[in-house]
Amino acid sequence: MTKKTTVALLFGGRSAEHDISVLSARAIFRNLDRRKFRPISIYIDRDGRWRRVASPLFAADKLARRPAAGFLPWAGRPLARPFQADIYFPVLHGPYGEDGTIQGLLEMADVPFVGAGVLGSAAGMDKAVMKILFEARGVPVVPYRVVHETEWRKAPGSVLTRLRRAFSPPIFVKPANMGSSVGITKVRRSAEARAALELAFRYDRKVIVEAGIRGRELECSVLGNDRPAASLPAEIVPFRDFYDYEEKYLDGQTVFHIPAKLPAAVLAAVRKTAVAAFSACGCEGLARVDFFLEATTGRLYVNEINTIPGFTEISMYPKLWEASGLPFPRLVERLIDLGFERHRAKKRCVARTPR
Ligand SMILES: Nc1ncnc2c1ncn2[C@@H]1O[C@H](COP(=O)(O)OP(=O)(O)O)[C@@H](O)[C@H]1O
Ligand SMILES: [Mg+2]
Structure with missing residues (x-):
């Protein structure tokens, strides 16, 4: 036996999406084929301390009870039981996990890991940077403006005037680096814009303001390294006014169509654009690409890319692969293979650098 x-x-992890991350890790833990894989569970608490735990299946208070350690040389005592893994799987959503920080740590340690590297992760976390990359590759994005905290603090009035001239309501105001709809407001009347920007600036120093698109929301899963493949797309039909935090995690009244009920040509366009978005951001391994399909014009826009999308058994990323013929355990196996493949390819380049 091998x-x-x-x-x-x-x-x-340290982000607002801590709890979702635990749920995703549980699903991956349950679906790892034990004939081939041995899981090690590392729980990162909300303060960034690491703990080796028996499994992610324990309740949060149990996970937090184990002895903790800092993982950086200057961050306190080291882990009591050092561990060594063949490959690392960051199942962390949002800042300090999905954004290139942990990927940098793993690169420094020269170990294989699952998913996008530093660049793809960082680009995919920052809604302003990802739009610039999309635009450069001709991937359609919703009309938008970026507002920096310094200009907002200096002259909020002129920022608001500028935004009023650029857009008519509804507009969406979002922190550049967040997820799970945290800090996002749909502004229906210009008078509400100020409060929306103030809220978004509580989460980030950079804020995105976008034209509100009326239409349908689609999602597509991408898998691969150099030759990424796209799954069948799905449609999300939010029950509330938009797909906000309550709706994503508390309400559970969203309707999902897997695959989306759309003409074949539209489905094909979504898949092609999803792969283009993935490549534009320099992603590797996996990503979920989210779209708007405008009602009046039939135009397709990429809303965002998520490099570590929700990964529970009922999450869209694995569900779409399941619908496309790749069941959850095989998807996880494929992601691990892709992590090893990327690490080997990178090693070959390093071997070529002159000393
Ligand atoms: N420009 C927009 N037009 C219409 N709806 C939007 C727009 N931007 C965001 N939304 C709604 O808000 C939700 C969350 O926004 P999104 O940019 O995906 O942030 P997050 O990274 O938090 O998921 C979307 O799923 C959608 O329902
Ligand atoms: Mg989203």
Whole structure:
């Protein structure tokens, strides 16, 4: 029998999406084929301390009870039980996990890991940067403006005037680096814009203001490294006014159509654009690309890319692969293979650098 591959699941984390991360890690833990893989569970608490735990299946208070350690040389005592894994799987959503920070740490350690590297992760986290990359590759994006905190603090009145001239309501105001709809407001009347910007600036120093698109929301899963493939797209039909935090995690009244009920030509365009968006951001491994399909014009826009999308058994990313013929356990296996493949390819380049 060949030796089992040890997979270290890194989950929890410092972001607002801590709880979702634990749920995603549980699903991956349950679906790792034990004939081939041995999971190691590393729980990162909300303060960024690491703990080796028996599994992600324990309740949050149990996870937090184990002895904690800093993982940087200057951050306190090291882990009591050091571990060594063949590959690392960051199952962390949002800042300090999905944004290139942990990927940088893993690169420094020269270990294989699942998903996008530093660049793709950072680009995919920042809604302003990802739009610039999309535009450069001809991937359609919703008309938008970026507002920096310094200009907002200096002259909010002129920022608001500028925005009023550029857009008519509804507009969407969002922090550049967040997720799960945290800090996002749909502004229906210009008078509400100020409060929306103030809220968004609580989460980030950079804020995106966008034209509100009336139409349908679509999502498509992408998988691969150099030759990424797109799944069948899905449609999300939010029950509330938009797909906000309550709706995503608390209400559970959203309707999902898998696959989306759309003409074949539209489905094909979504898949092609999803792959273009993935490549534009320099992603690797996996990403979920989210779209708007405008009602009046039939225009397709990429809203955003998520490099570590929700990964529970009922999450869209694995669901779409399941619908496309790749069941959850095989999807996880494929992602691990892609992580090894990328690490080997990178090693070959390093071997070529002159000393
Ligand atoms: N420009 C827009 N037009 C219409 N709806 C939008 C727009 N931007 C965001 N939304 C709504 O808000 C939700 C969350 O916005 P999104 O940019 O995806 O942020 P997050 O990264 O938090 O998921 C979307 O799923 C959609 O329902
Ligand atoms: Mg989103």
